[in-house]
Amino acid sequence: MGAGFLVGVIGVLILSHATYSTIQYRALLKITEEEFSGPPIDVVIELIVSLVLCLWAAMAAPGNFKSIHPQSEENRVVALPANLDFMIFNHRGKIFPLETELKLK
């Protein structure tokens, strides 16, 4: 959040300003009775700037990127799961029984 979010807000504001200018421009064309061939250059620039800003915000605001490398500190495998399907019960734990008062009520 913070800076990224602010950039996103600015991007959306510029986008809405571009929309507003386009509507104004078309109203003006109706008065002067000219054909609509394309948006004016300042609107195009505004659109590009807002696209860049919104993209930036979408990358930065939701959270940090996580590593996908198998050798990175978070992802590296430190242990294999216990092979539970092959678990056997007559191990030395038998000699040290747990608390005997454990009961299912």
Next chain:
Amino acid sequence: MVTRTEEEEVNRLENQVENGGGGVWEYLCLVHKLKLRRSDMVLKHGLSILNDSKKRSALGPEEWTLYEQVAVAAMDCQSIDVAKDCIKVLQRKFPGSKRVGRLEAMLLEARGLWSEAENAFSSLLEENPFDQVVHKRRVAMAKAQGNTSAAIDWLNKYLDLFMADHEAWRELAEIYVSLQMYKQAAFCYEELILSQPTVPLYHLAYADVLYTLGGLENLQTAKKYYASTIALTGGKSTRALFGICLCTSAIGQLTKGRNKEDKESPELQSLSAMALEKDYKQRAPGKLSVLSSTLRSLKI
């Protein structure tokens, strides 16, 4: 696979649960997901949820998997009565279920009634000959009775049917290593590396087996696999670093006097020795002198 982040999460939750800080259900879920064997904790804290009717009903349908989890944990802790009670509850809920039938047979196994358990598993297999868990239980039973050769036979038959089961390959590899049948174990580890190439522990185990087998070719392959372990762990595997040093010194002794043209990557050993020294300096400065004398005796 248990990654570094997951391990930290488990340890944090375990601490929290032990000190009565809540999060018991999250802990049990994580243990179940990562397939850890913390039977004493699961038994103690799982029962605390099951005995509290409010917490139990809040779980919804997950309640029954918890009963199963606790039943298995109880068998592992030899709390036969608890396991029996859990299975009874499950039986009432799911009469005629095969999954509960499996638990019953496992209970017989935990009590040491081998022939009864064998009969129970056989009848389960007759109903469904492709029940993988039951096949695996038979292997485990043979192993529990100390009958390793029978366990190997069962496992080989099982792997003919289900070749993609990496857990079975791992079990077979471990049995072979325990019997010092390294050639067969190496084959199993090759299978494992093929099915899960990003797990460094299989590379490491394969390299260990090859190093134990000895011989120039095996040692060179072992060195390569130690190197791949280092690559996959980001250089954090002390065992692989030592493996590189040992392999280099063994290869050097074998090729002494011969022409040394085909020497590959001569800097590998000095780099791993340096990495070891750095690691020891950071984590165990007191043992640094032992390390350097060991490395010196390897002539690196």
